[in-house]
Amino acid sequence: QKEVEQNSGPLSVPEGAIASLNCTYSDRGSQSFFWYRQYSGKSPELIMSIYSNGDKEDGRFTAQLNKASQYVSLLIRDSQPSDSATYLCAVNPGANNLFFGTGTRLTVIP
Amino acid sequence: KAGVTQTPRYLIKTRGQQVTLSCSPISGHRSVSWYQQTPGQGLQFLFEYFSETQRNKGNFPGRFSGRQFSNSRSEMNVSTLELGDSALYLCASSFISGGAGEQFFGPGTRLTVL
Numbered sequence: 001q002k003e004v005e006q007n008s009g010p011l012s013v014p015e016g017a018i019a020s021l022n023c024t025y026s027d028r029g030s031q032s033f034f035w036y037r038q039y040s041g042k043s044p045e046l047i048m049s050i051y052s053n054g055d056k057e058d059g060r061f062t063a064q065l066n067k068a069s070q071y072v073s074l075l076i077r078d079s080q081p082s083d084s085a086t087y088l089c090a091v092n093p094g095a096n097n098l099f100f101g102t103g104t105r106l107t108v109i110p
Numbered sequence: 111k112a113g114v115t116q117t118p119r120y121l122i123k124t125r126g127q128q129v130t131l132s133c134s135p136i137s138g139h140r141s142v143s144w145y146q147q148t149p150g151q152g153l154q155f156l157f158e159y160f161s162e163t164q165r166n167k168g169n170f171p172g173r174f175s176g177r178q179f180s181n182s183r184s185e186m187n188v189s190t191l192e193l194g195d196s197a198l199y200l201c202a203s204s205f206i207s208g209g210a211g212e213q214f215f216g217p218g219t220r221l222t223v224l
Contacts, residue, residue: 031210032209032210032211034212034213036215042217043198043200043215043216043217043218044153044200044215045215046212046213046214046215049212088153090213092208092209092210094208094210097143097155097158097166097168097208097209098143098155098209098213099155100145100152100153100154101152102152103152
């Protein structure tokens, strides 16, 4: 079983819609969770970090964490074509460094 | 505040050669982590240095090594290059060691092994 799993997509949403990206992780002791955005040919860019259960909002982005279900999600409201990218979920299980999911490719259709 | 810088941005090498990549972290960050990104395997952790000490190591052969200097700049070395080493090599800097804190990536070095 992989440490971090994401649906590879592609996920297509119309402009203005809500994009929902999901991630599950295997280590129940994980404490730190991150979402990165990666445009094609570029390096990952940190967009959200979350450490406790519940929701964390930053502009159009909301991260949701449920440690009991070992599930973290990212919602993008009012999706824009510029949001089209691969979104990487990263989890720190505590003992070592970050484990990354393989990413979900999001396409926002104008 | 300046971001993470990596040099060189592109490298072309042949099998059997060795290569050294450099990473300068964000000012004040003492943790530098290295990752390999390939289309098939995604982002995989190589190792982390904090205050000149290797803190964590991923599951890569001994051909991959690194070091960190007193100014927190880090270098990564790959010896006896293989075709499968072709990848985007990313470094990330953080204030906190061990991946618990936010990590900020550099632009990466794209290595092609012929």
